[in-house]
Amino acid sequence: xxxxxxxxxxxxxxxxxxxxxxxxxxxxxxxxxxxxxxxxxxxxxxxxxxxxxxxxxxxxxxxxxxxxxxxxxxxxxxxxxxxxxxxxxxxxxxxxxxxxxxxxxxxxxxxxxxxxxxxxxxxxxxxxxxxxxxxxxxxxxxxxxxxxxxxxxxxxxxxxxxxxxxxxxxxxxxxxxxxxxxxxxxxxxxxxxxxxxxxxxxxxxxxxxxxxxxxxxxxxxxxxxxxxxxxxxxxxxxxxxxxxxxxxxxxxxxxxxxxxxxxxxxxxxxxxxxxxxxxxxxxxxxxxxxxxxxxxxxxxxxxxxxxxxxxxxxxxxxxxxxxxxxxxxxxxxxxxx
Numbered sequence: 493x494x495x496x497x498x499x500x501x502x503x504x505x506x507x508x509x510x511x512x513x514x515x516x517x518x519x520x521x522x523x524x525x526x527x528x529x530x531x532x533x534x535x536x537x538x539x540x541x542x543x544x545x546x547x548x549x550x551x552x553x554x555x556x557x558x559x560x561x562x563x564x565x566x567x568x569x570x571x572x573x574x575x576x577x578x579x580x581x582x583x584x585x586x587x588x589x590x591x592x593x594x595x596x597x598x599x600x601x602x603x604x605x606x607x608x609x610x611x612x613x614x615x616x617x618x619x620x621x622x623x624x625x626x627x628x629x630x631x632x633x634x635x636x637x638x639x640x641x642x643x644x645x646x647x648x649x650x651x652x653x654x655x656x657x658x659x660x661x662x663x664x665x666x667x668x669x670x671x672x673x674x675x676x677x678x679x680x681x682x683x684x685x686x687x688x689x690x691x692x693x694x695x696x697x698x699x700x701x702x703x704x705x706x707x708x709x710x711x712x713x714x715x716x717x718x719x720x721x722x723x724x725x726x727x728x729x730x731x732x733x734x735x736x737x738x739x740x741x742x743x744x745x746x747x748x749x750x751x752x753x754x755x756x757x758x759x760x761x762x763x764x765x766x767x768x769x770x771x772x773x774x775x776x777x778x779x780x781x782x783x784x785x786x787x788x789x790x791x792x793x794x795x796x797x798x799x800x801x802x803x804x805x806x807x808x809x810x811x812x813x814x815x816x817x818x819x820x821x822x823x824x825x826x827x828x829x
Contacts, residue, residue, distance in 0.1 A: 507817035515810035522802045536801050540788040547784025547808055554777040561770060572761040576672065579755050584669045585721040586687070586747050590653045591667050592718055597709040599647065603640045607647055613661040616652035619645070620684050641704040649689040653681070678756050687752060690744025694737040707737060725751070772818075776811060783807035 525532050594604075607614070611633055618627035622634055638644055654667045657674050681687075693701050710718070715735040722730040722743055729746055733739040787804030790796055 507814055507821075510817065511810045511814035514813050515806045518806035518809060519802055522806065523799070526798060526802070533798050536798065536805070539805075540791060540801060543805065543808070544785055544788040547780045547788075551777050551780040551785060554773055554780070558770065558773060558777065569762060572758060576755075576758045576762055579751060579758050580671070580673065582725045582751050583673065583755055585725050586743075586751065587654055587667060587669070589718050589721050589743070590650050592714045593710065594647070594650050594654065594663075596711065596714065598706045600640050600643060600704050603644060603647060606638075606640065607644055607651075608662075614648070615655070615658075615661060616645075616648040616686070617658060617680055617684065619648060641701060643693070643701060643704045646689045646693050646705075649684075649686055652684075653686055672759065672762075673755065675756075675759055678752065678759060681752050682756050685748050687744045687748035691741045691748070692744075694744070695741025698737050698741070702737070707735070707740060710735070776815060779807060779811045783811070 522536075526536075611629060614627070614629045614633055618630040619633060621627075622630040625631075651663055654663050656668050656670055656677060658676050658680050693705060694707070698705075719730070719733070719735055719739075722733065722739070726746065730739070730743070733742065783804045784807075787800055787807075791798075791800045791804075
């Protein structure tokens with residue numbers, strides 16, 4: 493893979509190297525021509541107006557295109573931010589539900605103390621990634637004989653959902669609701685399908701866990717609040733739901749399959765960097781303006797040495813050569829990105 497990447501980078505570098513060599517070669521040849529042919533200076537001077545017009549026209553087209561793309565990207569970004577705000581609020585509501593469930597009395601006696609005190613600092617991600625050997629606490633946890641009918645894993649998963657960073661180890665007294673979630677945290681939630689535990693414990697395997705998970709022990713006012721939050725997440729999906737094991741399973745499945753993946757996708761859109769093609773065109777625009785427009789203009793206005801035109805002509809010609817040899821690569825790269 494590294495060999496292929498090196499060859500690809502080298503292939504992309506070739507047009508730049510050749511263009512640089514062409515520029516140096518042209519400067520040398522034109523300078524030699526000036527010293528051997530006095531009339532050649534007049535020829536270069538007469539071409540300056542035409543050269544300036546062509547460079548200016550080309551630079552203007554690129555400038556208009558860059559302005560149009562920038563406005564289009566700004567509109568797309570505004571739309572993405574609006575979508576991010578909505579999906580982030582859904583995640584806020586879901587995490588509030590999880591916080592209420594965690595603090596409820598639906599758990600077996602001693603479970604919360606067992607996790608929060610005996611295994612303080614242990615996270616759901618540590619347990620899921622025990623094979624990496626980064627957490628001795630996770631290996632110790634997995635080797636122990638638990639007495640909570642495996643519901644300790646659901647509790648750890650819920651803890652991961654009320655945290656806001658993979659580096660956090662304990663649940664804060666008051667959970668935080670950031671304007672934008674840490675992308676590393678969203679990646680962890682997505683990777684380990686956080687939320688699907690509700691579907692597994694209250695849906696797929698509820699018959700095995702119903703004695704260990706008493707959802708009726710959740711305070712009635714909290715049940716009402718949870719249902720209100722769920723309807724705020726998606727009124728159609730949870731319209732006819734009641735607070736029971738079916739609802740909890742459905743909520744977990746909805747969040748793990750719909751909300752968290754969309755949260756990752758929308759955040760990726762808002763974080764999108766400037767495309768390589770835009771940087772490429774701006775570089776060409778800058779060279780055309782400096783070498784093709786300003787250089788001849790300053791030569792005519794200020795009477796600068798003829799070498800000014802020589803350098804300007806050489807840079808613009810080598811830039812055109814660079815476009816001819818590299819444009820296809822940039823187009824293909826953007827098309828495949």
